[in-house]
Amino acid sequence: GEEVAQTPKHLVRGEGQKAKLYCAPIKGHSYVFWYQQVLKNEFKFLISFQNENVFDETGMPKERFSAKCLPNSPCSLEIQATKLEDSAVYFCASSQSRAGYTFGSGTRLTVV
Amino acid sequence: DQQVKQNSPSLSVQEGRISILNCDYTNSMFDYFLWYKKYPAEGPTFLISISSIKDKNEDGRFTVFLNKSAKHLSLHIVPSQPGDSAVYFCAASSNSGGSNYKLTFGKGTLLTVNP
Numbered sequence: 001g002e003e004v005a006q007t008p009k010h011l012v013r014g015e016g017q018k019a020k021l022y023c024a025p026i027k028g029h030s031y032v033f034w035y036q037q038v039l040k041n042e043f044k045f046l047i048s049f050q051n052e053n054v055f056d057e058t059g060m061p062k063e064r065f066s067a068k069c070l071p072n073s074p075c076s077l078e079i080q081a082t083k084l085e086d087s088a089v090y091f092c093a094s095s096q097s098r099a100g101y102t103f104g105s106g107t108r109l110t111v112v
Numbered sequence: 113d114q115q116v117k118q119n120s121p122s123l124s125v126q127e128g129r130i131s132i133l134n135c136d137y138t139n140s141m142f143d144y145f146l147w148y149k150k151y152p153a154e155g156p157t158f159l160i161s162i163s164s165i166k167d168k169n170e171d172g173r174f175t176v177f178l179n180k181s182a183k184h185l186s187l188h189i190v191p192s193q194p195g196d197s198a199v200y201f202c203a204a205s206s207n208s209g210g211s212n213y214k215l216t217f218g219k220g221t222l223l224t225v226n227p
Contacts, residue, residue: 004155006155031213033213033214033215035215035217040199040220041219041220042114042116042201042217042218042219042220043156043201043203043215043217045214045215045216048213048214056214091155091156093155095213097213098144098161098205098207098213099146099158099161101146101158101213101215102158103148103155103156103157104155105153105154105155106153106154106155
């Protein structure tokens with residue numbers, strides 16, 4: 001399809017619990033990106049993939065965050081032992097070119 | 113350090129008039145710039161982009177101007193319509209160092225178009 005599908009739309013986790021977010025990129029797009037938006041502020045880059053390979057993970061808090069993009073599966077972003085500060089909207093985007101960047105509608109994670 | 117800055121958190125204009133949203137950047141390696149529009153509870157949607165080899169790009173009611181020497185770009189919306197009311201994000205990317213289109217965003221400007 002021509003949309004980036006993110007699930008779930010909302011996720012509530014107790015502090016210390018695990019959270020897993022999913023993203024199905026647009027077919028044919030080689031690049032997948034994850035961004036975090038806290039309190040309606042700027043988007044913080046987390047990680048990017050070229051196909052199933054990690055391309056840039058400079059934005060990832062490595063101790064607790066991990067991500068995968070495996071063939072024939074949605075991409076995933078996993079947060080182990082969530083903290084209150086992880087509460088944010090997580091956006092996935094996919095692209096095939098610099099102009100073809102398409103975002104999903106996001107997953108709102110609330111850590112209580 | 114904030115590499116992409118949108119210094120106006122909000123802008124209010126009358127329907128039919130021009131909206132001008134501004135964006136400044138500090139990283140001289142940025143060579144591609146995009147504007148996104150975002151409604152609440154939705155993802156950003158692409159509006160218009162410009163490469164650093166150009167100084168203007170136009171698409172219908174939307175025009176983006178780039179002033180490389182000033183490291184400044186602006187988005188013009190003419191005429192503004194109430195449906196344009198949204199948060200507008202400026203974003204930039206660099207093709208150097210294998211950055212693979214990673215975007216750096218500003219903090220957004222809330223545009224309100226009054227009927």
